[in-house]
Amino acid sequence: AQSVAQPEDQVNVAEGNPLTVKCTYSVSGNPYLFWYVQYPNRGLQFLLKYITGDNLVKGSYGFEAEFNKSQTSFHLKKPSALVSDSALYFCAVRDPWRAGTASKLTFGTGTRLQVTL
Amino acid sequence: GAVVSQHPSRVICKSGTSVKIECRSLDFQATTMFWYRQFPKQSLMLMATSNEGSKATYEQGVEKDKFLINHASLTLSTLTVTSAHPEDSSFYICSARVQTGAPLDNSPLHFGNGTRLTVT
Numbered sequence: 001a002q003s004v005a006q007p008e009d010q011v012n013v014a015e016g017n018p019l020t021v022k023c024t025y026s027v028s029g030n031p032y033l034f035w036y037v038q039y040p041n042r043g044l045q046f047l048l049k050y051i052t053g054d055n056l057v058k059g060s061y062g063f064e065a066e067f068n069k070s071q072t073s074f075h076l077k078k079p080s081a082l083v084s085d086s087a088l089y090f091c092a093v094r095d096p097w098r099a100g101t102a103s104k105l106t107f108g109t110g111t112r113l114q115v116t117l
Numbered sequence: 118g119a120v121v122s123q124h125p126s127r128v129i130c131k132s133g134t135s136v137k138i139e140c141r142s143l144d145f146q147a148t149t150m151f152w153y154r155q156f157p158k159q160s161l162m163l164m165a166t167s168n169e170g171s172k173a174t175y176e177q178g179v180e181k182d183k184f185l186i187n188h189a190s191l192t193l194s195t196l197t198v199t200s201a202h203p204e205d206s207s208f209y210i211c212s213a214r215v216q217t218g219a220p221l222d223n224s225p226l227h228f229g230n231g232t233r234l235t236v237t
Binding site for chain 2: 032034036041042043044045046049051090096104105107108109110
């Protein structure tokens with residue numbers, strides 16, 4: 001079974017500082033990995049994904065994530081945080097070897113990012 | 118980009134009544150849509166996979182008769198919470214994927230803005 005762990009419930013960072021939101025995964029084969037962001041009372045917005053190729057993936061709003069197979073991690077990073085980045089961030093994994101487009105996306109429990117001035 | 122519209126955004130109903138939530142893919146066709154439920158300060162729980170023209174696939178522990186799903190067209194799926202009770206109060210989110218037809222589809226899910234259901 002596939003699973004995702006986000007060990008931090010909340011991450012606090014000052015504006016302008018780099019941020020990291022941690023994610024580790026467990027899946028039988030090579031994973032598809034995703035990061036989503038959720039603002040209050042809204043659905044999730046796609047940030048970036050790793051499918052194959054370069055381990056460093058760049059996404060929306062200046063975010064990037066690094067796929068580390070040996071550590072089974074996919075941490076989300078941003079060099080300089082903004083107050084507007086404050087939101088709930090979800091890491092998700094999908095096993096690509098499941099049949100068809102109905103394969104399940106498994107989400108982590110989410111990490112609340114709080115960026116302060 | 119792909120847009121998923123969900124309606125209503127907020128609904129309050131009395132215990133015992135039914136509530137219908139609509140999920141539409143506005144600029145793409147979706148043979149498959151997904152319904153999630155999100156509890157406060159928790160992750161998203163997949164409730165069911167909605168399949169156009171056929172029965173939905175429910176996750177273990179989700180009551181089929183309580184959460185009725187209909188996917189009558191390639192752009193519309195509905196979730197009806199029947200005989201709602203206060204414990205059904207939650208945030209319900211639908212999503213869909215732009216299907217490329219590739220053998221290992223890696224396109225991301227696109228989410229609606231969610232529906233906050235409060236049952237009094």
